[in-house]
Amino acid sequence: MSALLIKSFQAAAAVAAFRFVKFAAPAADRSVAQANAATSPLVGVSDSMGAPQGGLADVIQAGLAEVRLGGTVSAGDFLTADADGRGIKCVPAAGEVRVYGAVAQAPGVADDIIPVLVGIGVLTPA
Structure with missing residues (x-):
């Protein structure tokens, strides 16, 4: 893959490989969790190595990466995280802002690892 920006963050909890990561305590520090x-x-x-709790997680913040899927997606779908950090299609929900973290570059089904273009944004309710 050809990531443009990779940063290391301390893992507040264990992070598996190829998962979306979030700030664990955004008001307190820069640590991450799945x-x-x-x-x-x-x-x-997260990259192919993931990270143990307290270790350093290499996080791809821009460019090409790979994500393990939590459901069926099509190429071009905006992806967000399921309960296990896996990529699922980001769908707007009434009254709730949804955060997407990448765009699928290939179709796939649950547990496939597919290429994605990392780029964070939001879908707002209509």
């Missing part, structure tokens, strides 16, 4: 919802404050995608 994302667990479509509303998580995403930082980027």
